[in-house]
Each structure stands twice: as structure tokens, then as C-alpha cells.
Amino acid sequence: MSEAFVSRDDIFSWGRVAREPQRVATPRFADQLTPLIDAARGSSLLAVGLRRSYGDSCLNETGDLIDMSRLDRIIAFDPLNGILRAEAGASFSEILQLIVPHGWFLPVTPGTRFVTLGGAIANDIHGKNHHAAGSFGRHVRALGLVRSDRGRSTLTPDSDPALFASTIGGLGLTGIIEWAEISLAKIDSAYLEVETLPFETLDAFWDLAEASAETFEFTIAWVDCFAHGEGLGRGIFRRANWTPYGFFDAHRDQSWPRVPFDAPDFLLSPPGIGAFNTLYYRLLAGAGTKLQHYRKFFYPLDALGDWNRLYGRNGLLQYQCVIPPAAQRDAIRDLFATIAADRQVSFLAMLKTFGDLPAPGLLSFARAGTTLALDFPNHGEKTRALLARLDAIVADAGGALYPAKDGRMTHSMFRRSFPRWHDLQRDPLMSSDFWRRVAA
Ligand SMILES: Cc1cc2nc3c(=O)[nH]c(=O)nc-3n(C[C@H](O)[C@H](O)[C@H](O)COP(=O)(O)OP(=O)(O)OC[C@H]3O[C@@H](n4cnc5c(N)ncnc54)[C@H](O)[C@@H]3O)c2cc1C
Incomplete structure (x- = not known):
């Protein structure tokens, strides 16, 4: 399975300052995630989305990256109640194309639609409606997490509050977000x-x-x-x-x-x-x-x-x-x-x-x-x-x-x-260039 990671020199974050080659795997099915975790043991790992982060929080030069953007399927959409479940690599762009015709919008959106659900959660992004809706994480009802030390679990705000709080805004360091379920916002037109x-x-x-x-x-x-x-x-x-x-x-x-x-x-x-x-x-x-x-x-x-x-x-x-x-x-x-x-x-x-x-x-x-x-x-x-x-x-x-x-x-x-940073329930395998700089 280690051959699933390939060295690429075209992987930058949005700022395009750091230009080191990265070892990247691009799974298409969720059942590939555990074998990839096993293949990466010994070095560090980081799941990433569309790399719209500007600096090094979505880079892992000395370890491996899992590019989640092909795990982008919509799993369930309830157009009556405005609830959506999708794989973490689904982009806001494709989600909007599905939900807007039914009168729904994302509860919080950044200034680009080319971000993934997983990236939005891992940075707990905010939008122009922060004063009214708060950050994105407030609208996450549940998520699937895959960790190197605990395997797969479903997290809700109540099922494991500490790990949920670590994962929202957790910069990909608490494991791989496999899917998420969010509440949508009702709109009167587009x-x-x-x-x-x-x-x-x-x-x-x-x-x-x-x-x-x-x-x-x-x-x-x-x-x-x-x-x-x-x-x-x-x-x-x-x-x-x-x-x-x-x-x-x-x-x-x-x-x-x-x-x-x-x-x-x-x-x-x-x-x-x-x-x-x-x-x-x-x-x-x-x-x-x-x-x-x-x-x-x-x-x-x-x-x-x-x-x-x-x-x-x-x-x-x-x-x-x-x-x-x-x-x-x-x-x-x-x-x-x-x-x-x-x-x-x-x-x-x-x-x-x-x-x-x-x-x-x-x-x-x-x-x-x-x-x-x-x-x-x-x-x-x-x-x-x-x-x-x-x-x-x-x-x-x-x-x-x-x-x-x-x-x-x-x-x-x-x-x-982030004075509470040391309470982060980090997956021991997960790391990033950002994390090694700020927390080492
Ligand atoms: C033009 C532009 C405008 C923007 N405007 C805003 C704004 O208004 N508000 C705002 O908050 N942000 C804004 N951003 C930043 C952007 O919303 C965030 O950087 C967002 O997290 C990027 O999502 P991504 O899918 O590209 O994730 P990436 O940049 O690839 O990754 C971001 C983080 O998420 C983690 N991650 C990604 N997927 C997973 C996964 N499946 N499991 C676990 N961890 C994962 C990564 O490890 C990394 O730590 C903007 C960016 C751009 C380029």
C-alpha cells in the first residue's frame, strides 16, 4: 500500500510560499483510509482538502498527505429539514449546486466555494454572518473520524464532547474526518x-x-x-x-x-x-x-x-x-x-x-x-x-x-x-508543518 503515496512537486498551499515536494495519496473510497494509515506508520500523516489554507497548516513536508478531495460523495440530503451528510472531501461548490435549488444554503461560508467540508470543520471557518450564525462548527451535527490509535468512530457534540471540541478547528490533528452531517440555512431565493x-x-x-x-x-x-x-x-x-x-x-x-x-x-x-x-x-x-x-x-x-x-x-x-x-x-x-x-x-x-x-x-x-x-x-x-x-x-x-x-x-x-492548545486530543500519527513549528 505504501506505493499509494507518490512524491509530487505541484502541491502548494494557497499562498504558494512553501514549495517543497510532498508525498501524497488520493483515495477514492473510504475503506482505503485505514490501509493508508497503516502504510504511513513511522512517519506522520495529514488529511487535506483543496489546500485553500494560505500557509503551512495543510502541508506535511516530512510526512505524508492524504488528499481527501476524491472522497466527495453526498451521502444523504433531507430537503424538508435542511440536513446534509457528505464525505469530507465534498466541496462547498458541489454542495451548493445540490441544495440551492431546494431553498437551502450553507450555514456559514468563507470567501471561496472551493473548500471541502473537512477543511471547513478542521479550521472552524467563519463567514460574513459570524455575528448572526457563529462559526461553521456550530452547525455540525455529527462527523465520522478515523484515528490511528482508536479506529473509526462517530462523534456528536454529546457523544464525546472533548474529542468533538478538539476536532472542530483541530487542524486535522485529531484524525481523518471521513464524513460530516450539517444543518443548512433556509433561503428565500439565490x-x-x-x-x-x-x-x-x-x-x-x-x-x-x-x-x-x-x-x-x-x-x-x-x-x-x-x-x-x-x-x-x-x-x-x-x-x-x-x-x-x-x-x-x-x-x-x-x-x-x-x-x-x-x-x-x-x-x-x-x-x-x-x-x-x-x-x-x-x-x-x-x-x-x-x-x-x-x-x-x-x-x-x-x-x-x-x-x-x-x-x-x-x-x-x-x-x-x-x-x-x-x-x-x-x-x-x-x-x-x-x-x-x-x-x-x-x-x-x-x-x-x-x-x-x-x-x-x-x-x-x-x-x-x-x-x-x-x-x-x-x-x-x-x-x-x-x-x-x-x-x-x-x-x-x-x-x-x-x-x-x-x-x-x-x-x-x-x-x-490558543491558551488551551495542550488539551488537544491529537492523534499521535497526525502532524503538519504548522504544528511542528508552533507546538514543538
Ligand atoms: C479566497 C479565500 C477566501 C477565504 N475566506 C475565508 C473566510 O472568509 N473565512 C475563513 O474562515 N476562512 C477563509 N479562507 C480559508 C479557508 O476557508 C480555510 O483555509 C479552509 O479550511 C480551506 O479548506 P480546504 O478544504 O482547502 O482545506 P485545506 O486548506 O486543504 O486544509 C485545512 C485544514 O483542514 C485539515 N483537513 C482538511 N480536510 C480534512 C479531513 N478530511 N480530515 C481532517 N482534517 C482535514 C487540514 O489538515 C488542514 O489543517 C479563505 C481562503 C481563500 C483562498
Whole structure:
């Protein structure tokens, strides 16, 4: 069975910074998982999905990977009650194609539909509705787990609360998630009424976030990171609710264009990114209210395949933090001021207030406060030095970093972010590049 693992040099995470070859097996049937666990004994193992994590939490250079994306069957769907059971490699894209025509949607979705059910659980992902729905793990009713030391089991929040809490947000370290059953969210059509509101200052952002939390299911803001001085904190706030005005038409995935090469460096220079940000601000500012299909509202980046290649051959470093409510205003201002002063600019700076619904995972990232997600072209030490300065602000504020977006946080930053990390019920065989860095 060991020949099922093959060495591949085309396996990257979404940031495309780490480029080491990985040994990968791609099972098509669930009964192949136990033999693969046996074949991997002696080295370490990690199940992965579509590798939409940006850093090294979905890489395992010195061990083996199990690519779960071919274990993608829908096992059961109850369209009356909105309950879905599927293999862990099923993507959000294929799930939506099944459920939307029946009037259901995923309870929580990230900014891409190309993630798997297993990946969404193992990072306990959050979406634009965190203030209303909490994180993804809250909607998991049951899951099948295969461990190297305990074999197969079915977990529910009540059957084994400690292992369930370890597995939700558990970064694939508690075993292989074979399947999961989730509750879906009812929708009135496949369309949302989306309001776009430009804001000039961070104070205006806080006012909008507060005013929208009760009445809008989805909120998100884009901030122009290049703006400084009086323009510091200007951006575009978007808020939306599902509307009954439209059909239940699911998206299609066919024939979207792909970026065929790595972008040239000049596009990634501060003037290049600054010009993009100014243009983006002018284009969106004053756009008003419109009806949008969910594909456009939730997944605008999916329209361009491999858009991560626009960050050039050195890849990109994502940075996502959450700051607790008491410190959020000062810390978020300091983060933007530090970035603007450094003149290393982020294309996509997304700001969102999280609600206080508790996340079910021991290592869940989403928690009450405000989250800021940034992506920087990787300019090596210069970029890492800026991110270390951002770490200091986040740590002082009592905040946390998101492992799904990380390829560089120190072990002390990890421990501050997840103080209960040592209670994780790790499968002794499971490990990742991320885990060896932060927990060793
Ligand atoms: C454009 C874009 C937008 C995004 N927006 C958001 C967002 O809004 N909110 C958010 O929370 N995240 C967001 N993300 C991050 C993304 O949602 C997570 O990284 C997600 O976990 C990726 O799923 P995946 O299937 O690609 O998993 P991978 O990246 O392949 O793996 C992620 C983790 O899950 C584990 N894993 C995967 N499958 C299994 C399995 N079957 N059993 C056990 N462990 C498993 C892996 O070991 C790894 O630790 C975004 C990413 C991109 C590229």
C-alpha cells in the first residue's frame, strides 16, 4: 500500500510560499483510509482538502498527505429539514449546486466555494454572518473520524464532547474526518439585497458595524490600506440580507478563466497596489443598493481561477487577526497606521466585527471582537519584519492569529492565541508543518 503515496512537486498551499515536494495519496473510497494509515506508520500523516489554507497548516513536508478531495460523495440530503451528510472531501461548490435549488444554503461560508467540508470543520471557518450564525462548527451535527490509535468512530457534540471540541478547528490533528452531517440555512431565493456604503474613517466603520449587526445577516468592509493621514481607515462597507426576489438558481463552475503565469514584480510594488486600491475605492464608492446572486456576493474572487498567481513567483503572506472588543478600536487603528507607515500595502484588507456566539472548538479562531485579514506580496524578510510588528500590536491587545492564514507565527504567538492548545486530543500519527513549528 505504501506505493499509494507518490512524491509530487505541484502541491502548494494557497499562498504558494512553501514549495517543497510532498508525498501524497488520493483515495477514492473510504475503506482505503485505514490501509493508508497503516502504510504511513513511522512517519506522520495529514488529511487535506483543496489546500485553500494560505500557509503551512495543510502541508506535511516530512510526512505524508492524504488528499481527501476524491472522497466527495453526498451521502444523504433531507430537503424538508435542511440536513446534509457528505464525505469530507465534498466541496462547498458541489454542495451548493445540490441544495440551492431546494431553498437551502450553507450555514456559514468563507470567501471561496472551493473548500471541502473537512477543511471547513478542521479550521472552524467563519463567514460574513459570524455575528448572526457563529462559526461553521456550530452547525455540525455529527462527523465520522478515523484515528490511528482508536479506529473509526462517530462523534456528536454529546457523544464525546472533548474529542468533538478538539476536532472542530483541530487542524486535522485529531484524525481523518471521513464524513460530516450539517444543518443548512433556509433561503428565500439565490439572491441577496446588497447595500454598499463608502466610509471615510475608522470611526465611521464602527458606527456602521454597530448599526448593521441587528438588521443585516451579512456584513463586511474593505479598507484602503494605502490611504494615510486624513484618509486613514477609509473603505467600503457592504451589508446584505437574503431576498425573496429571484429564483433558486445555483451557480455554475464551467469555463472560468485562469491566471496562466506569475505576475511581474512591478504590479506588486507599493505604487502598483496603491493605484489598484484607489481605483477600487472610486469604483465601488457610492454604488448604492442592488440585487446580487450569491456567487457574486460571497465568491467574487472565484471568478478568476488561480488568482493567487497574481502575487508573483514569491507568493503571498496572509495575515488575519482578531482583537477583543475592549481593545479593538485602538489596536485596529495602530495596525493600519503601522502598515501605511511601512508602505507595504495589502490589496485585500477586510475588516469585520465578530459576534459573541461561542465557537465549539478548542482551537477555534473566531471569537468576539474584530477581525482584520490582509494579504501582502511576499518580499521576504521585509514583509516578515512588518508582520512581526503587527504581531506585537495583536499580542498587546490580547488578540489571536488565524492558523488557516498563517505560515510564520511563532510558537509563543500561537500559545497566546490558543491558551488551551495542550488539551488537544491529537492523534499521535497526525502532524503538519504548522504544528511542528508552533507546538514543538
Ligand atoms: C479566497 C479565500 C477566501 C477565504 N475566506 C475565508 C473566510 O472568509 N473565512 C475563513 O474562515 N476562512 C477563509 N479562507 C480559508 C479557508 O476557508 C480555510 O483555509 C479552509 O479550511 C480551506 O479548506 P480546504 O478544504 O482547502 O482545506 P485545506 O486548506 O486543504 O486544509 C485545512 C485544514 O483542514 C485539515 N483537513 C482538511 N480536510 C480534512 C479531513 N478530511 N480530515 C481532517 N482534517 C482535514 C487540514 O489538515 C488542514 O489543517 C479563505 C481562503 C481563500 C483562498
